Amino acid sequence: TALFTFPASFQGFDGHFPGYPILPAVILVMTGRLVCSDFAGAPLVVQSIGRAKFTREIHPEMPVQVDAVCKERGADGSFRFVVSITALQETAATFSLTCIPGQ
Secondary structure: OEEEEOOOOOHHHOOOOOOOOOOOHHHHHHHHHHHHHHHHOOOEEEEEEEEEEEOOOOOOOOEEEEEEEEEEEOOOOOEEEEEEEEEOOEEEEEEEEEEEEOO
């Protein structure tokens, strides 16, 4: 689990969307990967994303909680995680990540 807050000045909001900033889904996936990497104790590279659902907009200054649960660890060193992201106590996104160690 990790908590994030993205200020209005965060570059990820640029152009997404002018006058109505929303955190892009790719940033949510990246925060999930960071939490998974912390669990693994090393940087991970995303191999696939599954069952992705983005259900709540995230705006500047909203506290975001990212929870990742390791569901499987492969003999090849891969990991499969289920990631859940909440904002203002509502589910904002859920997805699975299959990752391998990398840089």
